[in-house]
Amino acid sequence: MGGRNTTQVADFILLGLTDSPEVQLVLFLLFLLMYLLTVLGNAGMFLVICLDVRLHTPMYFFLSHLSFLDLIYSTVITPKTLENLLASTKYISYMSCLTQMYFFVFLGATECFLLSSMAYDRYVAICNPLRYPVVMSPRLCCSLILGCYVIGFMDSTVNVLCMRRLHFCDSNVIHHFFCDTSPILALSCTDTHDIEIMIFIVAGSTLMASLITISMSYVSILSTILKITSNAGKRKAFSTCASHLLGVTIFYGTMMFTYLKPSTSYSLGKDQVASVFYTIVIPMLNPLIYSLRNKEVKNALIRLMKKRQDSRPLK
Incomplete structure (x- = not known):
C-alpha cells in the first residue's frame, strides 16, 4: 500500500445522486412519493393476504413474503436517501453503513430464492395440477421460505465479513447514495482481489442458482402450455405466470447488470440508475x-372494504 496511512474510518460521506439543490428537491419529492406508494402497496398486499382466508394458498403465501421483503428492503435504503437529499452533510457512520449493507444483501438474496420458490409453485400448478395440493403442502412451503431466509443470512454474513477486512486511506467519500459493495470496494486502498472473488462467487452463485431454477421451471411450464389445445386454456395458463415472469425479468435484469462484473467496471452513472x-x-x-392483473386480490380487497363498511355502527 506504499506506506499510506490506513485506518478503519469512523464514518463515510454518501455523495448521493446529484450536487444540484434543485434536482435534489425534485428527487426528494419523487422518491418520497414512491416510498409512500411502496409502503401502502406492500403493507396493503400483505394485510389483504393475511386477512382473507380465500388467499391462504401457497401462491399467496409466497406473495405475502415478497411484499414483506420489498417493504423492509425499501425501508433499509429509501429513508436514509431522503434524509441525505435534504442534508448539507451526508454522513453515515461506519457501523450504520455495514448494517445497511448487511440487510440490503440479506433481503436481496432472500428475494432471489423467494422468486425461485414462486417459480417452482407455478411449475407444480401448471405441470402437475392434480398433485398440486399434495406437493405444495404447508410443510414444504414453510421449508422453502425458511431456506430462503437462511441463504440470505449466510450470503449477507459472508459479504459483511469480507467488507470488514477493508481499510481506507485518503478518502471516506462513497460515490453512491447508499452503502453498496462496488463503490466501497473502489474506495478502499486494501488489495481487494481476493475479497472481490469471494463476493463475486457468493453473489454469482445466488443469482445463477435461483435464475437456473426459475429458467428450468419456465421451460417446463412453456412446454406444458404449448401442449394445451384450447386457446382459452393457454391464455389462462399464461396469465397465471405473466406477473411473476415480469417481476423476475425486471429484478434479475438490474441485479445482474450491477453485480456480475468486477469493481473495475464500476460506472457511477449507469450503476446508480440501476440501483435506483x-x-x-x-x-x-x-x-x-x-x-x-389478479382478480382474486382485487376481489379480496373489495370484500375486506365491504366488510369494514358493514361493520360500522349505524348513527
Whole structure:
C-alpha cells in the first residue's frame, strides 16, 4: 500500500445522486412519493393476504413474503436517501453503513430464492395440477421460505465479513447514495482481489442458482402450455405466470447488470440508475404487477372494504 496511512474510518460521506439543490428537491419529492406508494402497496398486499382466508394458498403465501421483503428492503435504503437529499452533510457512520449493507444483501438474496420458490409453485400448478395440493403442502412451503431466509443470512454474513477486512486511506467519500459493495470496494486502498472473488462467487452463485431454477421451471411450464389445445386454456395458463415472469425479468435484469462484473467496471452513472431501479422502483412496482392483473386480490380487497363498511355502527 506504499506506506499510506490506513485506518478503519469512523464514518463515510454518501455523495448521493446529484450536487444540484434543485434536482435534489425534485428527487426528494419523487422518491418520497414512491416510498409512500411502496409502503401502502406492500403493507396493503400483505394485510389483504393475511386477512382473507380465500388467499391462504401457497401462491399467496409466497406473495405475502415478497411484499414483506420489498417493504423492509425499501425501508433499509429509501429513508436514509431522503434524509441525505435534504442534508448539507451526508454522513453515515461506519457501523450504520455495514448494517445497511448487511440487510440490503440479506433481503436481496432472500428475494432471489423467494422468486425461485414462486417459480417452482407455478411449475407444480401448471405441470402437475392434480398433485398440486399434495406437493405444495404447508410443510414444504414453510421449508422453502425458511431456506430462503437462511441463504440470505449466510450470503449477507459472508459479504459483511469480507467488507470488514477493508481499510481506507485518503478518502471516506462513497460515490453512491447508499452503502453498496462496488463503490466501497473502489474506495478502499486494501488489495481487494481476493475479497472481490469471494463476493463475486457468493453473489454469482445466488443469482445463477435461483435464475437456473426459475429458467428450468419456465421451460417446463412453456412446454406444458404449448401442449394445451384450447386457446382459452393457454391464455389462462399464461396469465397465471405473466406477473411473476415480469417481476423476475425486471429484478434479475438490474441485479445482474450491477453485480456480475468486477469493481473495475464500476460506472457511477449507469450503476446508480440501476440501483435506483432495484432499491426504490421495483419494490413499488411489485404490488402493482401482482395485483392489477389478479382478480382474486382485487376481489379480496373489495370484500375486506365491504366488510369494514358493514361493520360500522349505524348513527
